[in-house]
Amino acid sequence: MNGVEELLRYDRVSVGYGSIPVVHDVSFALRAGEILGIVGASGSGKSTLLKAAMGLLGPGGAVSSGELRYKGQNLPDLSEEEMRRISGAELAMIFQDTGASFCPIRTVGAQLYEAVSAHEALSEAEFRETTTALLQKLRLDDAARILESYPFELSGGMMQRVGIAAAMLLNPSVLLADEPTSALDVSAQKRAVEEMLLIRELCHTAIIIVTHNIGVVRRMADRVVVMKEGRVVESGDALDVLERPTQAYTKKLMAAVPKLRRGA
Amino acid sequence: MTTPILRVQELKKIFSRSGREGFAAVDGVSFDVGGGECVGLIGESGSGKSTVANLVARLLDPTGGRIYLEGNDVTAADVRAVCRTVQMVFQSPRESFDPRRTLGDGVGESLRNAGQSAAEARAAVAELFEAVGLSPDFASRYPHEVSGGQCQRAAIARAIAIGPKLLICDEATSALDVTVQADIVALLSRLIRARAMACLFICHDLALAQGFCDRLLVMREGKIVEAGAADEVIQSPKTEYTKMLLDSIL
Numbered sequence: 387m388n389g390v391e392e393l394l395r396y397d398r399v400s401v402g403y404g405s406i407p408v409v410h411d412v413s414f415a416l417r418a419g420e421i422l423g424i425v426g427a428s429g430s431g432k433s434t435l436l437k438a439a440m441g442l443l444g445p446g447g448a449v450s451s452g453e454l455r456y457k458g459q460n461l462p463d464l465s466e467e468e469m470r471r472i473s474g475a476e477l478a479m480i481f482q483d484t485g486a487s488f489c490p491i492r493t494v495g496a497q498l499y500e501a502v503s504a505h506e507a508l509s510e511a512e513f514r515e516t517t518t519a520l521l522q523k524l525r526l527d528d529a530a531r532i533l534e535s536y537p538f539e540l541s542g543g544m545m546q547r548v549g550i551a552a553a554m555l556l557n558p559s560v561l562l563a564d565e566p567t568s569a570l571d572v573s574a575q576k577r578a579v580e581e582m583l584l585i586r587e588l589c590h591t592a593i594i595i596v597t598h599n600i601g602v603v604r605r606m607a608d609r610v611v612v613m614k615e616g617r618v619v620e621s622g623d624a625l626d627v628l629e630r631p632t633q634a635y636t637k638k639l640m641a642a643v644p645k646l647r648r649g650a
Numbered sequence: 651m652t653t654p655i656l657r658v659q660e661l662k663k664i665f666s667r668s669g670r671e672g673f674a675a676v677d678g679v680s681f682d683v684g685g686g687e688c689v690g691l692i693g694e695s696g697s698g699k700s701t702v703a704n705l706v707a708r709l710l711d712p713t714g715g716r717i718y719l720e721g722n723d724v725t726a727a728d729v730r731a732v733c734r735t736v737q738m739v740f741q742s743p744r745e746s747f748d749p750r751r752t753l754g755d756g757v758g759e760s761l762r763n764a765g766q767s768a769a770e771a772r773a774a775v776a777e778l779f780e781a782v783g784l785s786p787d788f789a790s791r792y793p794h795e796v797s798g799g800q801c802q803r804a805a806i807a808r809a810i811a812i813g814p815k816l817l818i819c820d821e822a823t824s825a826l827d828v829t830v831q832a833d834i835v836a837l838l839s840r841l842i843r844a845r846a847m848a849c850l851f852i853c854h855d856l857a858l859a860q861g862f863c864d865r866l867l868v869m870r871e872g873k874i875v876e877a878g879a880a881d882e883v884i885q886s887p888k889t890e891y892t893k894m895l896l897d898s899i900l
Contacts, residue, residue: 427827428798542695571694571854576898598827601900642828644857646899649885 391418393560393592394439394477399452401431401438409434409616411452416560421586421593423607423624425600425639430613432596436562438462440479441469456560475505478558482565484549488537495533498552505556517555523588524551524581543574550581554589561585563595567602579605600643604628612636653721654682655815655848656706661715663701663872675701677872678715683816688842688849690863690880692856692895697869699852703818706850708732720815734764737809741821743801747793753801754779754789757808764812778807782837799830803837810841816848817841823858835862856899860884868892 394416401409409431416422424432437443439454439461449462456477464472473479481487488497499513508516514533521529524547532540532548540548546566553561563582567575579602585591595606603610603624610628611621612635620633631637661679666672676698683689691699704710706717708729717725719735740746747756757778758771766774776786782803793801802822809817819838823831839862842849853859859866859880866883868876868891876889887893 427829572856572895572898572900573694576900579900599900600828605900639829642832644828644831644855644861646857646860646884646896647881648896649881 390420392416393418393457394594395453395455396435397453397455399435399438399454400450401434401443402448402450403443404446407450407616409438412613412616412618413452414611414618414621416592416594418559418592419586419590420609421582421595421607423603423610424594424596424613425598425603425610426613426619427639428598429615431616432613433564434616435613436479436564436594436596439562440473440477441466442479471505474501474553474558475556476558477560477562478553478556479562479564480549480553480566482568483542483546484552485537485540485542485545487549488545490537492536493533494535494537494540494548498533498555501552502555520554521548521551524554524584526551541574543570543577546570546574546578547581550578550585554585554591557589559592561591561593563593563597565597566595567599568597575599575602582606600628600640612639652684654684654718655720656683656850657716657718657721658682658702658706659716659718661702661705661717662713663698663705663710664713674872676705676712679869679872679874680715681867681874681877683848683850685815685846685848686843687865688839688851688863690851690853690859690866691869692853692859692866693869694895695854698872699869700820701872702869703738703820703850703852706816707736707738707818733760734812735814736816736818737812737814738818738820739802739805739809739822741825743798743805743825744793746805747801749793752790752792753796753804756793757789757804757811760808760811774811775807778811779804781810781841782807783833797830799826799834802826802830802834806834806837806841810845810847813845814847816850818850818852820852821854822851824853824855831858838862856884856895868895 392415396412396414399412426432438449454461499510502513518529526547537545567578582593586593597603607624610624612619614635620627620636631640659680661676663676664672664674679702693699705712708727724732754775758775761771761774775789779786779788784803823834851863863880866880867874870891876883876892887896
């Protein structure tokens with residue numbers, strides 16, 4: 387389509403836990419350099435879609451039908467070893483609470499070095515150099531202090547920004563972001579969103595952002611998928627879906643968003 | 651002037667660490683909340699909002715200042731002495747219930763503690779569940795068997811069970827998605843007006859706070875930097891800090 391490469395394609399994907407279906411017949415594609423927002427109520431299957439791509443569905447969870455293709459290969463068919471090679475290096479994922487996915491008794495720098503070393507052979511000095519450059523590029527000054535800090539020594543907002551930057555260390559082509567701003571207050575939210583937009587601009591990374599914050603999607607996404615009870619109810623150009631929803635559920639969702647009345 | 655339900659004067663809380671300078675989480679905060687009134691406490695993470703709530707509910711001891719409930723000085727009171735007057739609703743409803751007991755048990759506990767018989771408490775729980783929009787059969791369910799929104803309704807039923815004068819909601823709707831959030835806020839609004847409770851509403855969603863609260867207090871680094879009618883604070887903010895918060899909204 388228009389010569390734009392499709393990086394990730396969900397083709398009639400259904401996901402179940404044991405005999406319980408949670409995602410039904412979902413199809414959409416993520417193109418290179420694009421930001422796709424997935425919105426919907428808690429329990430609608432948004433996060434499950436991202437976990438299915440990363441092989442993180444957990445015990446009993448499986449893609450029961452359909453295909454989930456990354457650059458042509460069906461991800462659920464890959465061996466554990468092939469998946470390990472892609473995870474982080476080509477498909478990276480960030481979560482709601484980055485601090486919780488770090489070990490509290492080791493410095494941020496030591497843990498990032500360990501993660502990068504699993505994919506690339508590089509010295510600690512080389513790691514420091516490339517990481518400092520990346521953090522600065524993403525406007526996280528004070529890289530030395532960040533790397534030397536323990537996770538609890540950084541604020542929640544700062545830790546989240548470090549997590550987003552860390553996901554970019556191996557320069558993946560796709561970033562899957564699961565509620566990356568939901569635990570943050572408005573000012574920290576804004577900084578995290580700006581960082582992700584900067585990543586797209588500088589690295590041309592395609593991003594899927596799962597969130598229930600409509601404001602975040604409006605600011606970031608090119609296209610939007612609306613989920614309800616495991617199914618896609620509406621999808622399309624972000625402005626169309628958010629400003630002129632056609633489905634009753636999307637209209638209800640948009641009406642429920644608290645609106646600030648700032649007056650004239 | 652009628653006596654406000656909550657009056658806080660020059661409240662201060664310093665968390666001290668051995669060998670280091672103490673950290674003033676709440677630094678000289680004063681405000682009133684009247685019956686049927688909802689006052690929003692807004693500000694960034696770490697600005698001291700929840701510490702104010704925990705001081706008022708007597709879960710923490712203040713370093714300085716005074717707390718009055720219906721005119722009585724409760725600054726040094728035990729939490730058990732104020733729990734009939736002050737109740738809290740927290741962010742994650744499931745974690746605020748005992749996972750091994752039914753919601754009916756959890757909600758009825760305070761009634762039994764207040765001297766009601768098991769049968770009286772059961773009948774009261776059924777009425778409370780109805781008041782918060784849950785069918786009576788939810789009383790026999792466990793926290794993990796209900797949705798987050800339903801669990802929060804049960805937490806609200808528990809909070810209002812013994813007829814408190816002050817309801818503190820600490821990010822009570824932040825974990826809920828917007829459609830459920832709208833329902834819960836409507837429920838809270840109705841209960842506060844109907845029971846003439848005072849409400850201290852802690853929230854970092856400024857649009858939600860504007861819609862729900864009569865007045866807003868903006869906190870920064872332990873201090874109230876701006877206070878006023880909700881629409882006034884949002885529509886004509888006086889401090890750079892409030893403007894920055896408003897401009898951050900996506």
